[in-house]
Amino acid sequence: MSGNIHPSALIEDGAQIDPTAKVGPFCTVGPDVVLAAGVELKSHVVVTGKTSVGEDTIIWPFAVIGEIPQDLKFDGEETRLEIGKRNRIREGATMNTGTSGGGGLTKVGDDCLFMTGAHVAHDAVVGNNVIVANQAAIAGHCHIEDKVIIGGLAGIHQFVRIGRGAIIGAVTMVTNDVIPYGLVQSPRGDLDGLNYVGLKRAGVARSDITALRAAYQMLRQGDGAFQDRAARLKEETDSEYVHEVVDFILGRSDRSFLTPR
Missing domain, CATH: 2.160.10.10 (Hexapeptide repeat proteins)
Incomplete structure (x- = not known):
């Protein structure tokens, strides 16, 4: 002592x-x-x-x-x-x-x-x-990756993965996996965009932010299933940030994904 x-x-x-x-x-x-x-x-x-x-x-x-x-x-x-x-x-x-x-x-x-x-x-x-x-x-x-922010009174469902740099709004229930750099809000946890504020504060290059924005739009509106769209992304960009999102989506998961609205 x-x-x-x-x-x-x-x-x-x-x-x-x-x-x-x-x-x-x-x-x-x-x-x-x-x-x-x-x-x-x-x-x-x-x-x-x-x-x-x-x-x-x-x-x-x-x-x-x-x-x-x-x-x-x-x-x-x-x-x-x-x-x-x-x-x-x-x-x-x-x-x-x-x-x-x-x-x-x-x-x-x-x-x-x-x-x-x-x-x-x-x-x-x-x-x-x-x-x-x-x-x-x-x-x-649950698996919460680096630099995630989870807002007050939020609840993360068992077995959910939240990717690096994502942000979860207050009073939000997250029932499915969240892609890296995702922005989740609303009571039932909608994927409502990317965490642009967090990306800019982290000093991410504008070219990578632009690539992430384009990748998000393809995930939201592209043809085929969500995983199929993600797999095509890896062939269409050299951005390490987009590759990180793709690897997360194609990795092992016990839940489905929150998909773009």
Whole structure:
């Protein structure tokens, strides 16, 4: 124990806490928890289960990290939660460990922000630089790629994939896969264009944005099935961004896709 652990905190035997980590008042840290250098638990935080928290991550009060999955099939098997570096996990957020049926691992990348009340369910994989706004929920087995923004009170259906750089509007239910750089809004989650603001802020070249715009129009109005249109796109452009969209569409999916309106 170091001077960075408040006397009121409950640290169970076996917990591995770096000497530079800080554990605030009335926190609970379970026996299989690993807190890396620079981690800070503000106060009243619960970190339990077989959970590792990466360097310089900060967790605010009343967050519950590493509890068992909200899955009735879970039968006490040993599963894990891995959280990367420099994440910000705000008040009341929750993240669960995995299930044996889903691979046994819930994983969060680096430099993410989970706002008040955000939820990450069992076996979800969240990439880097993801923002999940207040009270939004990511269901089990979802795959959220890098630089995705999920608006407040949004819900992501289990097994859904959301491609890199996509943005999900507030109060939106997403039931099918979202292409990279897609813009999704409305209560039932319509694919309503591309995330042009995000692309411009990321410094994407105008030529690539133009190629993405043309690709989106072909996906919306071209002949044949959605996957057929995507396959033809790869032969018609050299843009790496368009190729990324095509590879996402032609990859393995447990859901169908949100298609352009």
